[in-house]
Amino acid sequence: MKTYAFGRAFAWGVTTLAFTFAASASAADKEPIKVGASISLTSDMAIAGLQQKAGIQMAVDQINEAGGVPGKGGNRPIEVIYGDNAMSPTTAVNALNRILSDRPVAVLQSIRGTHVLPQLPLLQRAKVAGLTISATKKLTEQGNDYIFRFYPNDSVTKPILTRFVVEKLGKKKVGVFYSAEDYGSSGRDEIIKTLDELGIEPVAVESHQPTDKDFTAQLQSLKSAGAEVIFLQTFEAPSALILKQARQLNLDIPFALGVTSIGASAQKLVEARDVEGFYAETAVIDPSFSTDPKVKTWAAEIEKRYGIVPDYTALIDYDATNMLIKAIELYGPDNVELAKGLRRMSYDGMVTTYQSDQTGNMNHAASVIQIHDKRHTEVLRDSVPFEPYAEK
């Protein structure tokens, strides 16, 4: 009798499981070319995810409206299969798995490194290219042939900013303030490495927990160490609070900001006087401040169609999607050929010319902008030398 309940329950459980899976059986073949998008559509991370979605969808809608992607069997439309990463890496991997079961030719991935990293082995196994806009360096250090990064990684952006601050602005006493997690630590590492190359050691290095709200202690530490400039590497919300508190404490030290501190949602949280005169690194100047008429038209179109004001993440994902579409046109919708093609080709996007280096980094340029009255002006655009992909 003791196994009675066990047996019953087990049968129950297994039947439920089997039924469920049977119910969600795979789809039949369709005519459109399927492209996956594994991004955060819900939860706190949806802020960036929805930007990504706008950029991706715009590129897809435009090509579909033009009749589809030219190819051997005629023009075929693109269909995006969205997966929601939400917050945790586990959900992200599940989302990708579900997308992969629909057999897409490639997958556009999240801006969050912690979502992309665990997805890499799946992409390698499925031989499907992943296109991400995350800056986390590790992503292209895994020996994976199927990762393509469209955002200039930290070893492009941070050195450009650091050199600007030290060489052009002449600041020698440098403080670094970073968020104690992946993004912040990665930034900190690159900044300190560049400083080292320039023969400088930071006078103070402070960190904070991602959920902190009070930064007085760290700010005062930086001040008493004599910092002439503070490199800030953290996310939107803490960044806004740090800048506000720095001003309230009359810190009088200029900040050199990471790109997360100047995005649209970050800007909403600060007042003009919090960021006046500060410099920041970014892959490209925010579309709202761009002087490029093409970008301005594009931004207006996005706002009209999707109701959001696009930032640089939308713009770069737009480029990435378009490069993918071009690759499909050139190399066909076979996922393996497509990945190989993406490694080899170069593409002129709105932001820059994308070309892969040996490990999948596509974007090698960055800008330094200055903030006046909450408006951004580009003061420097530079790129880092790289070795284009060569087949072994």
Add this chain to the structure above:
Amino acid sequence: MNRNMNRALIGLSLAVALLLPFTLASGYHLRLANLVGIYLLLVLGLNFVLGYTGLLSFAQVGFFAIGAYTSAILTTDYGFGFWVGLCAAAGAAGLASVIIGEPVLKLRGHYFVFATFVLGEIARLVAMNWDDVTHGASGLSGIPAPTIGGFSFDTDLSFYYIVLAFVLAGIFVSARIEKSKIGRALFAIRESEIAAEAMGIRTRQAKQLAFTLSAVFAGVAGALYGPLNTVISPDVFSFDVSVIVLVSLLLGGTGTIPGAIIGTILITLLPEWLRFLNEYYMMIYGAGIVLLMGFLPKGMMGVLENIRLGKAKKRARPRLDPPGETRRTDRQPGA
């Protein structure tokens, strides 16, 4: 149902479970099945503490993290094999439960709840900040799959059988405990700790055993989670995991093994069925928890029991109680 039918049923279920991977539509579903298995271990673990002993614990995620990190660190940074990592994971989690259990199990009711919650949070914070050991926010990657002989269980399909083996072991242990003297002691504590103590039950040791069992189950789950995901990082081990484990058990029916199984399957699969709800899903999830407590405190198994009791006369069976202390309304004589 008689014994033979019962045995046939178990045999059938086992067969279905063994053949399940081949009936599934895609690798995605197979991965979900593996995830269900791992979560089921967590839920079965919670069942010892909440289901049998009546103590609400949020520490599962903490032990899960300890297990996952212990085995991941040993296998990735130090090159030990999966099985060594697994034993270490179970051991570390168990040890933690003994050290922590000492002061924490003395605490009364809700104080205990809160203390276990804090433990989970501390585990996450340590994982996040102890860079040298846990690699901080980036976590560990490249966690290797188990191997037996020369064969590596590195596909979802092969891994499924490893998970299944542990799930079966977990169910077996739970069933044995449930029917044993120690199980009855735990039930007695759930009804009333003071009465149990008065009856001569060593409540301190019994509670510690339940707590340690839950920790060991969670530790094993952690060791299995690493190879499945190949990557672990602190943001995996948030309070949400403890909530999911709790809700799974509540939905299925606290204190019952079938309940644990059904609840875990439902909770893992519901987000899939209800995907069309998009951002409203989590709202419904929250509201669902409130409604569950109000209408179905005994979960799905309670619904089953009500149906059965409705059909047949009331007869003496082990009762399913809502989590926590029992409220006696009326009771049939003769247990």
Add this chain to the structure above:
Amino acid sequence: MEQLIFNGLTMGCIYALIAFGFILIYNAVGAVNFAQGDLVMVGSYLGILGISYWGLGLLSTMLLVIVGSAAYGYVFQRLAYYPLRDKPTITVVISCLGAGIFMKNGMQVIAGPEPLTMRGFFEQETIQLATLQVPTQSAVIIVLTILLFAIQYWFFFGTALGRRLRATANDKYAARLTGIRVRRMIALAFVISCLLAGIAGFILVPIFLASPSMGFGLVVKAWIGVVIGGFGSVPGAIVGGLIVGLLETFAASYISSAYKDVITMLVLLAVLFLRPQGIFSEAIQEKV
């Protein structure tokens, strides 16, 4: 040094307010309210609604927050607690947890996941007091907290209604026997608790930013304060909250900013291991 004390006290006041509200519910119904932080969040959003969306003045918005939070508190207890009042308290704990999840995600649907802010209550951001740079918002928080606790004290000890509420918290059954309408008292406890949480939420938006998930971090700190101060004790909640605020600030400054939270948690563990009943002791161990 004084600057640190001041900053520590500011956050400490917020934690104390939340802790106090939390203890009110705990004393009234014996349940740990996991949704306390989300109640704070609702207050924050009510404040933003008033000031940023409806363009109301400060006082009108405060009124809005007070009335809104009180009403919300009533609804909260009616839906999450009342149906379960005769069931084991664990069900109430879980129900509140679910309600919190509902609130958090509901707000995300309504207002979006982006953090929101509002200007400080005063035009002038800081004033100079001796050597201190005092952010005016912090001053608001501290002054308001003192005021609120003074009002609480007067209410609980100086009015008949307050005495009845205390009686109910002490012993529900005895209270019922003396003719106190226990159901009403419990509802009142929830209303007051939510009210305090809401006000706390409103006044901290300028320094804290509001987002749907802000509740979690706050309530964890408040609970630590409750434990340190003595679980179930009212002065304990207040003192504990203040201690946590100060502890955080000093730990960040003198030890390490990265390990600030870990240190706070370790202090909590130390208290749990060495003196579990906290400062204002309250028997929390099984008397067996």
